Each structure stands twice: as C-alpha cells, then as structure tokens.
Amino acid sequence: MIRPVLARRERVLPAVQAFAFLVGIVVALALGLILLWTSGHNPAEVYERMFDSAFMGTDSLSRTLERATPLALTGLSVAVAGSMGLWNIGAEGQMMAGAIVATGVAMMADGLSGPLLIALMIVAGVAGGMVLMVGPALARSHLGVSEIITTLMLVYVAIRVVEWLETGPWKDPESFGFAVIEPVPEQAALPGLFGRANIGMLIALGLLIVFWLAVSRTAWGYELRLAGSSPNTARYAGVSLRRKILTALLLSGGIAGLAGAVQLTGSAARLESGLSNGYGFAGIIVAALALMRPSGVAVVAFVFGAVQVGGQSIQTLGVSSAISDILQAMILFGALVAAVFFNYRIRWTGPAADSSGDQSEEPEEPEPAEDAA
C-alpha cells in the first residue's frame, strides 16, 4: 500500500539544489561503474584520472575554465530568453554568426593594435548573433511564430555559411589546397590568465553579474520578470510585451554571438565549421539546470566543463571516445534527473504515512489555502 509520490516543495532552497545536483552526479558515476567494468576498465583509475585532470593543479583547472567559458555564455544566452518564457534553441548558430562577423572584421582591420581589434571583434560578434536573431525575434513578437523552430533552423544556415566561406571566398590561399580560413591575426588572441584560461572567462563572469543585477535590481529587469511571469499584468502595467520579447531575444542572440567571438579570439585560431562544437546546444542544458538564473549558470557551466575535460582525459587510459561520451552523457543525465528534486521531493504515502503528521503538500496544483478566489 505504501508507495512513493512526487510532492512539490514549498520553498526551493539553493542548498537543496546543490545537494540534489551532487547526488545525481554520484548516482550517475555509480552506474558508470557498470559501464567501465563491462568494457574492461578499472573504474577507480578512470575516475581518479577524470577528477585529477579536471580539478587538480592550475593547468587542469584552467582547462576546465576554458571549457566553462563558452558554456557560461551560451547558458546565459538561453537563460535571458528563458526568463521571458522563450526558448532560444539556436545559440549554436548565433555563436557561428558572431564568429563569422568577427572574422570579417579581423580581415578588414588586421592592422589595428590588439586591444582595439579584440574589442571590435567582440562588438562584431554581438552584432552577428543579433543579426541572426532579428528574423526569429520579429516573427515571434509580431506574428507569434514559435522562436523554438526558427532559431533552430538558422543553426544549420549559419554552419553552412561557414562551410561555404571555407571552400570559397575566404579560403586561405596559403593553405596548400586545404579548405580552411586564414587564422585571425596574432594580436587578436585574447590575453591569457593562467594555463589555458584567458580573459574570456572574466568577460563571461562579468556578464553574468551584470545580467543578474539588471534582472533583479533594475526597472528594466522588473518589467522583464513581470512580462515573463504574468503577461496580462505586464500589459495592465503598461509594459509593451512586443518590445520585451524583442529585446530578450535580441539580447539572447547577441550574447551567443559574443560567445562565438570569445571562442574565436580565445581558443580557436580560426573560423571553422567546428568552432561552435556543440556549446550552443549544451547551453540549453546549462540554462535549464540553472533554472534560468545567472548564479546557477556559473555553477552548472563549471561542472559541465569539468565533465568534458575529465571525459576527454580518460581516453589516454585507452577508454574509447564512445565510452567516454556515454559516461559524460550519463553524468549530465544524472544531473538532469536530480533537477526534478529541486522542485519536488519523494514522499511515501499510504495508510501508515497518513497518521504520521508529515508535512503538507499538494500533488496537483500548488493552490493557496483560500476559499473562492
């Protein structure tokens, strides 16, 4: 008779979230044991290597941070749209668009000094991301066309444009026939911080803080939250929903474009079709796990980066890349399942539990205790 049910939490505490997140990862690692054993590896050795290569020592940490930087930016991009209840599924494409425009600027202005060129390229990246978002944003705000589909479709357009540039107009004449684009000028490389980490990380961190402040502490952010949580109340207060949808989506695209420019100047030497490397899509997972909150985006991006670095490092132990990918996927899956427990907890119900005086909860709808609203 006693069975578990999911009960909605009355208040979501950050500590609970962190704990659920950790438990999810640990459970996933435990399940990973089976995977590693059956594929003939020593799990202890594999996990130790994963942990060491992601966290131990400045070099390891710098690799994790290098990975976390684009994830934090794309995660923020998705979260900006998400705070208005919109889904930007196409950060991957906007990243590419940003990198394309930034590369174009670098080609035209390669005589400039480093800081100036980098600043220009970053502005160009933002513009590129926004340009790719103009269509979906206008279609959503004025015609109600789902931004989920339009943003996703444009991803493939952006990637194909890069492939065309590689083989056509921007093909490097000195590449001995290979279809690659000329590397960005040397002075356009983002200054390093330590190891492989560069100031792109600080840009991401700074943006997260700015966005957090803007949403929680400005009138603009208040309007955004109002429009996202109760559109009719926003209309009543005189907030233009159209304009809010437009700005949220364009900002989202711009931040993803910035991620492209940072990736180009920070880690990748040149524009290529693999530059976005799935970061844009991963940003959706990052934002969802972070519950669309900037603070959460920082944490989740860091963990996500560590999983990627650790997952790659175990290939040197002879673990095949497929097994490594599966292991990474399992960890993320564990974290995603754990996210259910951010808002819900398990309660054992049945006759025995009925008289226990357990805390209250409501299974269907969290209605307030109020008669006849």
Added chain:
Amino acid sequence: MASSDANHAVWLRGIEKRFPGVIACAGADLRVRPGTIHALLGENGAGKTTMVNVLAGVYRPDGGEVWVNGQRRFFQSPADAIAAGVGMVYQEFRLVPTLTVAENIVLGAAPRVLRSAEIEERVAELSAAYGMAADPTRPVWQLSMGERQRVEILKALWRNASVLVMDEPTAVLTPGEAAELGAALRAMADDGRSIIYISHKLDQVVAFCDEATVLRQGKTVATVDDLQDVDLTVLAEMMVGSSEGGYVDRPPEIEAGPEVLSLQGVSALNDRGLPALTDIDMTVRSHEIVGIVGVSGNGQKELAEVINGLRRPTQGRVTVKQQDVTDMAPGDRYRLGLAYVPEDRLGVGLAPKMSVVDNAVVRSYRSQRRGLMLVMAKCVKFCQDLVERFGVRTGRLNDPIAGLSGGNLQRLLLGRELAEQPAVLVAAQPTRGLDVQGVAAIQSHLVAQRTEGVGVLLISEDLDELLALSDRLLVMYEGRVVTELAPDVTPRSVIGEAMAGQVRA
C-alpha cells in the same frame, strides 16, 4: 471495512491541513447523509475549499479520516476520488471549448468503442432525467455559463458520482438559471445522491439545502440538521461570529463635480471577434459612484478593458479628465489619474508568482528608481505602507503573492490603485468572493473615495451592493447601455426587466 455508523454518504472526520504559514483546517468535521443537499458555510479562508479538495483527492490531509459511503478512503489523486463516486464541480469550469457537450462529458471516461450517436443519446437521457437541458452535439464554446455548469454536472453523473460537490455554483448564473439548478439538485437528491453545496448566498442556501455545516477558522462550529428551522441572521452570525451586516450604509448626498471619465460612441469586439460593446455613451463625474448593472457577459468585462486601454475600441472616444486617452497606453492612463481594479485579480491585477513587494509596485516602480537601478528599500517601504494602511494580512513580503487569501489580495490591489490619488476608479467585481469583513472594507474604501472626489465606476454582479452604493445605475444588456435608473426610487422589478433587455418607456 464497514463503519460503525453507516448512515452517511460522506464523513470527513477531524481533518487537518496545513499550508506554508496557514492552517487551513484544524480538525474540521463534515457529515452528509445520503439523499440530502448539505450546505457548507463559512467565510473566505474558513477552510471550505480545502475540505472539499480533501474529499476530491486534490489535497491529502495531514490528519483525520475520509469516509465515503461507509468506507474509509485514502485518496492519492482526484482519479481515486472519482472512482469512489465523488464528483466535483469547480467555480472555474474545466471544459474543452472546441469539443461538443457529449465529448466533454465522456472525455477520460469514454467506452472503448466510441459511437457518437449512442453516446449522445445516453447523454441526452441523463440530462433529461434531472431536467438539465443540454444539446449533446453543440460545441461548448457556444454555451452560456449556466449551460456549461450543466455539462460539468453531467460529467460527474456520467462517472456515477454519488456525492456531488458544488463550489459557489450560482456565482455565474442568472436568477432563473439558479432556480433551475436548485430543481435539478433536488431531483438528484431524491434519487439518493448527496450534494455538498458551498455558497455565500444564504437565501439560496436556505431555499436549496436540507442541512448545513458551518466552518470558522478551520473548525466546525455548528451543524444544522434542518435548515427550515433556522433564521438567516442566525446562520450569518454563526459564520462570522458576530452579526455584522453585509453592506455599508448608503453614502450621504454630495453634489457631483466635474466630469472625470467619458465614453463617446464606443464600440468594441470581444475575444472571439464578435461585437461586445455597441455605441456606448456614458460619463462619470467627480464625487459620484456610477453602478453598472447587468447579467454577466453583457459587455461589462470589455467595457472595463476599453476604458483602461487593455482592449482597442473599434470606434468612439474615451476621455479621462476631458483628455482624449483613446490611443494612450494603460500605464500612461494610470499616471493621468485612472485607477483600475480588474475582475481577474490574480493574472491581470496581480502577478501570482511574483512577491508581495513586486506586486505592490506594479504601478509605481518607475518612481522607485535611482538612475537605472530599482531601489529595493524604497519598494519595500512602499509595500509596507500599503500593507499597514489597508490592513493587508500577509506573511513574508518576499514570498509569492498567490499565498494571500482573496480578501487580502483585494485589499493590496485596491490600496495600490488608490496610492497615488486617482481621479477615476474603475472597480470590476471588487467584492466578489470576499468574506463579510472583506466586502465591508472594500465598500467603505469605495465610499471614502467618492467623498474625496474620485469618480467611481462600479461594475458588479451584486445588485444589493449596487443599490447600496451607487448614485446612478446604468443597465447593460447585450453590449449597450439600455437605460439609466435612480437606485433609490426604482423598483427591483423594473431593474430586473431592464437587465433582461425590457426597457419601459
């Protein structure tokens, strides 16, 4: 497992239910005999809705026992309760507008093989059995509120409900429809079913019900075995614990001042694109309360929306303080002096998931700024002032506002609208669903605003309220203002006829 006393259809015994910061039920009892109509009475927040939600499997109680038809039950979900014969008809109907009556009724409980003709025939039989006319082939969106309610009841009967719970069933009905409902419920009771009837309208309770349970602050304070023996005022006293009357005194005569709101030849469409308002002319002057009378759905909602800029008129002009506002955004109209308490408190007037503070500054957040930043301390101060001035009972100001009771939501909403001395106040159903004290508080605020020189447009379904408060009554019927009446000299029968579209020359 048989009960020691089988003579009940429902026995909720010592029900306890806590919500964050609120004890909704503190050991309340409810016993309903088979074949009776049982009134469940109490003010807002007394625990009525919580009790029936426990019975319907929506909430699991923290303590107490649920017995239905002689068996102890442990409902894990509404589906369990439906299977045990409990049918629930909520205030907000849960119907699919594009499906037909028959399709809505069998949705989720359809036979494996769907034969429309056969289902429609059985639905027709069921509705005929209790005198609830409903054409099974019509889509639900075409139906009136009264017809939709019949569909909800038929849905429960289709699932063989032996216990039917009706939450404020007559709130959406015309007087004629209410009488029909009473007859249908009586027929079901005679058939051996039990009905739990939640209402604030005591005269209807006495007319329809056999017995009653009165809740106050989560406890059962009285049970009445035969309602025919009881005086209305005694029941009211039991509910509130004192015998305060429902309506504030008629305000003293004040000479009306200059015109503050006018509509000139205004027409508008409803959400379905059909004419909702046709050629409306009206004015509201300072120091007066103008009441809009009419059966709901005759354009009142659209009227309030057009005045406040939430709906575009197809023609005509709206002015506030002699200034044309027809093309002005809602926020700018507010700053010009037009305050609005909308019919939908949660969802339009207030954002349910946002905090009490966030909701308090919906109108004034622009003036709580320093540069780009919103000064949180100023917002909190503004909110605390409102809470104190208007006697809002609230928990933490940073918790979502949806946790407040109906009366406190309305106090906060009205307080927010009045915070910056408006010239006009449009109040749509401002006291609907509130308890006696809440009604009195809101009404005395309206009267006080009139004294201070505000022009009030009061849209209400409560005729007594309109008669008590208004200086002038405008009757709306099918999107037109059909006549203007003086509240103190017009017989009710004349008002009733006007509401039905029959205007005496």
